Amino acid sequence: MNNNNTLSFLKKSDRTIDYDKNDRALFYYLMRVEPTVALCIACGACTATCPAGNFSSLDLHKIMLSIRRGEKVYIAKEITQCFLCGKCQLICPKNVNTRGVILQIISFLQSSQL
Amino acid sequence: MKFDWFVLPFTTGLLTLIFFLSWKYYKWIKQLDASQRKNFWKIIFSYKIFKLVKEIFLEVLVHRRIYKINPLLGYMHSSFALGWFLLIVFGAIETYLFATKPINHLYEPIFFKYFNLQQPSTHTHILFAFIMDLLLLYILSGISLAIIKRFYSALFGLKKTTKLFWTDKVALYSLWLIFPLRLLAESSTTAIYQNGSFLTNNTGILLQEYFSIAKISYTLWWAYSIDLMIFFIFLPFSRYMHIPTEMILIALRHCGFKTEKSFDNFSKIEIYSCSSCGICIDTCQMQTVTERNNMIPAYLFQKERHGKVLKIALYDCLICGRCENTCPVQINILNIKLARRKERIDKRAQQFHYLNNITLNNTNNSSVAYYAGCISHLTPSITRSIISIFEKFSTSYTFIDENGTICCGRPLILAGKYKDAQKLIAKNTEIIEKANVSTLITSCPICYKVFKTEYKLKIPVLHHSEWLYLQIIQNNWNLQKQNLNAVYHDPCELGRGSHIYNEPRNLLKLFLNLKDKQNYEKENSLCCGGSLGNFYLKENDRVKIAEHTYKSIMTKNDDCLITSCPLCKKTFQKISDKPVYDIAEVVLKSLKLN
Numbered sequence: 001m002n003n004n005n006t007l008s009f010l011k012k013s014d015r016t017i018d019y020d021k022n023d024r025a026l027f028y029y030l031m032r033v034e035p036t037v038a039l040c041i042a043c044g045a046c047t048a049t050c051p052a053g054n055f056s057s058l059d060l061h062k063i064m065l066s067i068r069r070g071e072k073v074y075i076a077k078e079i080t081q082c083f084l085c086g087k088c089q090l091i092c093p094k095n096v097n098t099r100g101v102i103l104q105i106i107s108f109l110q111s112s113q114l
Numbered sequence: 115m116k117f118d119w120f121v122l123p124f125t126t127g128l129l130t131l132i133f134f135l136s137w138k139y140y141k142w143i144k145q146l147d148a149s150q151r152k153n154f155w156k157i158i159f160s161y162k163i164f165k166l167v168k169e170i171f172l173e174v175l176v177h178r179r180i181y182k183i184n185p186l187l188g189y190m191h192s193s194f195a196l197g198w199f200l201l202i203v204f205g206a207i208e209t210y211l212f213a214t215k216p217i218n219h220l221y222e223p224i225f226f227k228y229f230n231l232q233q234p235s236t237h238t239h240i241l242f243a244f245i246m247d248l249l250l251l252y253i254l255s256g257i258s259l260a261i262i263k264r265f266y267s268a269l270f271g272l273k274k275t276t277k278l279f280w281t282d283k284v285a286l287y288s289l290w291l292i293f294p295l296r297l298l299a300e301s302s303t304t305a306i307y308q309n310g311s312f313l314t315n316n317t318g319i320l321l322q323e324y325f326s327i328a329k330i331s332y333t334l335w336w337a338y339s340i341d342l343m344i345f346f347i348f349l350p351f352s353r354y355m356h357i358p359t360e361m362i363l364i365a366l367r368h369c370g371f372k373t374e375k376s377f378d379n380f381s382k383i384e385i386y387s388c389s390s391c392g393i394c395i396d397t398c399q400m401q402t403v404t405e406r407n408n409m410i411p412a413y414l415f416q417k418e419r420h421g422k423v424l425k426i427a428l429y430d431c432l433i434c435g436r437c438e439n440t441c442p443v444q445i446n447i448l449n450i451k452l453a454r455r456k457e458r459i460d461k462r463a464q465q466f467h468y469l470n471n472i473t474l475n476n477t478n479n480s481s482v483a484y485y486a487g488c489i490s491h492l493t494p495s496i497t498r499s500i501i502s503i504f505e506k507f508s509t510s511y512t513f514i515d516e517n518g519t520i521c522c523g524r525p526l527i528l529a530g531k532y533k534d535a536q537k538l539i540a541k542n543t544e545i546i547e548k549a550n551v552s553t554l555i556t557s558c559p560i561c562y563k564v565f566k567t568e569y570k571l572k573i574p575v576l577h578h579s580e581w582l583y584l585q586i587i588q589n590n591w592n593l594q595k596q597n598l599n600a601v602y603h604d605p606c607e608l609g610r611g612s613h614i615y616n617e618p619r620n621l622l623k624l625f626l627n628l629k630d631k632q633n634y635e636k637e638n639s640l641c642c643g644g645s646l647g648n649f650y651l652k653e654n655d656r657v658k659i660a661e662h663t664y665k666s667i668m669t670k671n672d673d674c675l676i677t678s679c680p681l682c683k684k685t686f687q688k689i690s691d692k693p694v695y696d697i698a699e700v701v702l703k704s705l706k707l708n
Contacts, residue, residue, distance in 0.1 A: 095653035
C-alpha cells in the first residue's frame with residue numbers, strides 16, 4: 001500500500017467519461033422541445049462559419065456533442081459567448097434549427113439555475 | 115316617476131360596468147408617465163381636441179380602417195358601433211323632447227316605448243320614431259351579417275374567423291340577442307298602443323297573428339333588460355372591452371404614448387383595444403402556409419387578456435410585421451412581442467469578454483465604410499459586387515468586417531436579450547467611429563434596421579440599394595439596359611422595418627423591366643420565411659413559406675427575382691427555378707456590359 005502511494009504520479013489520471021453517471025436531462029429536454037438537435041452529425045460546419053468562434057472558444061460542434069454527453073457546466077459556460085446571428089443555421093447541412101437549440105439551452109439553464 | 119322592476123337588471127349592469135371601467139382605467143393611467151400624461155390637458159384646451167374627436171369618431175364608431183381593408187366587414191362593425199351610438203343619442207333626445215316628466219332617468223331612453231305609450235302625433239315625434247326604427251334596422255342588418263360571418267366567413271373574403279374564449283362567446287351571444295329582443299319587446303308594445311314606426315308596428319302586427327301579445331310583452335321587456343345586464347357584466351372580461359378602451363388608446367396616442375422597448379400599462383391598453391376582428395389571421399403566413407395559430411396577434415392578445423401566454427406564442431413568429439401593417443387599431447404588435455420576449459428570456463448576461471480583442475486594422479482615409487454583415491459573408495457574390503463597384507468608380511472604402519467581425523446586435527434583440535445587444539452596439543459604434551468615414555454602407559437589411567434605430571451614429575447609414583441609387587443619379591453612371599422581366603421582393607426589415615421601398619425600385623427601373631405585383635409589394639410584401647425573428651420554425655416549414663411567397667410573386671413570364679437582402683436571397687435560392695439576384699449584382703452586370 002505504501003508503495004502505491006509514493007508511486008502514484010506514475011499512474012495516468014482517469015480519463016473515462018461515464019455516460020451512465022452524466023445527467024442527460026438537457027438532451028431529453030431538447031429532444032422534446034427542439035427535436036432537430038438529434039439530426040446533428042457533428043460535421044463542424046457551424047464552428048467553421050461562427051463569427052463569435054473567430055474571437056472566442058465558442059464551438060457549437062463541441063456543444064452539440066456535450067449535449068449528448070450531458071456536460072452541462074461546459075455548455076453553460078460556452079453558450080454565453082454566442083450572439084445568435086444565425087450563420088450556423090444557414091450553413092447546417094442537416095438543417096438543425098441551431099438558434100432554436102441555443103434559445104432552448106438558455107431557457108433550460110435558466111430554469112435549472114446553472 | 116316611471117318605474118318598473120324590469121329596469122333593475124339593466125341599471126345594475128350599467129352601473130357595475132361604469133364603476134369597474136373607471137377603476138380599471140384609473141389604475142392603468144395612474145402608472146403612466148406623468149409628464150406625458152399632462153399633454154392630455156394641452157390637447158383638451160386647444161384645436162387638437164377636434165382632431166382627437168374626429169379620429170375617435172372615425173375609428174371607434176365608423177371603423178374607417180376596416181372599411182378600407184374589407185368594406186363588408188367594415189359595414190358590419192360600424193353598424194354595431196355607430197348604429198348603437200346613434201340609437202343612444204337619438205333615444206336620449208327623444209326622451210328629452212317627448213317624455214311627460216322632465217327628469218330623464220338613466221334607463222328611460224332604453225325602455226322608452228314601454229313607458230311612453232301615446233301614439234306619435236307631431237311631425238317631429240313621427241320623425242323620431244321613424245329614425246329609431248331605421249337605426250334598429252341598421253343594427254339588425256349588421257347582426258345578420260355577423261351571424262353569417264361566424265358560420266360562412268368565406269363570404270366576407272376571410273379565410274378564417276377568430277376562435278373565441280368562453281367569456282367572449284357569452285358576450286357575443288348576448289350582444290347578438292340584445293337587438294332582436296329589443297325589436298320583439300318594442301313590437302309587442304306597439305302592437306297594442308301603435309306608438310312605434312314602420313318596423314316595430316309591422317312586426318307587432320305580425321306577432322299578434324301568432325301570439326297573445328299581452329301575455330308575452332312583459333316577459334320580453336324583462337328578457338331585454340336581463341340580456342343587457344349579461345352583456346355589461348361580461349364586457350370587461352371579453353373582447354368587447356375594446357369598445358371603451360380604444361377611445362382611451364387614441365387619446366393616449368395623441369398625448370405621445372407608444373409601446374417601445376418595455377411592456378408597460380400603455381401596452382396593456384393596446385392589448386385590450388384589440389377587437390379580435392381577425393384581419394391579422396389571413397395576413398399571417400404562419401397561419402395561411404404552416405397552419406399555426408399561437409403567434410397570431412388576435413389569439414396572442416386573447417391569451418394576454420386571460421393571463422397565460424405560452425413561450426411558443428412569442429418566439430414562433432417571423433416578426434415580419436404584416437399583421438402590424440394591416441391592424442385596423444394600429445397596435446404596435448412587434449414592439450409588444452419583443453418587449454414580452456425581453457421579459458421571458460434569461461436575464462443573466464452573455465459573456466462577450468473577447469470584445470476587447472477586436473480592433474479595426476485597416477484604417478485608411480476613405481470616404482465610405484462598408485459593413486457587409488454576418489449573412490452577407492455567406493453570399494460572397496453580394497460583397498464582391500459591392501467591392502467591384504467601389505473599385506470601378508474609385509470610391510475609397512474601408513471594409514469593416516472583411517475578416518469577420520461581431521454581430522450588429524439585431525438577432526440578440528429579436529431573442530429578447532436587449533442588454534447584451536447593447537454591448538455589441540457599443541463595440542461596433544467604437545469601430546465605426548474609428549474608421550473615420552462620412553457614410554456607412556451595409557448590405558444587410560437586418561443590420562441596417564438596427565444601425566438606424568439603436569445605434570447613435572453621427573454619420574448617415576445607407577443600405578447599398580440606397581447608396582447605388584444616389585451615386586447613379588448624382589454621377590450619371592451609364593447603365594446598360596438589360597432585357598429582363600424582373601420582380602423585386604421587398605425584404606421585411608428593409609421595407610416594413612425601415613420604409614425603404616422606392617430607392618431599389620427606381621434603381622431597377624433604370625435598366626430593367628420591373629414588374630408590378632400590386633398585391634404583394636411594398637407594405638404588403640410577403641416574408642421569405644428565412645427570418646431571424648423565429649426560433650421554432652423548422653427548415654421544411656421555412657421552405658413552404660418561401661415556396662408560397664415565390665409562387666405568389668413570380669409568374670411564367672418573369673425572368674428573375676431580385677431582392678436586396680442576403681438572407682432572402684439564400685432562402686429563395688433553395689427553391690427557385692429562376693435565378694435570384696441581389697440588387698448589387700444586377701447593377702454591376704449592367705455597369706460591366708457598358
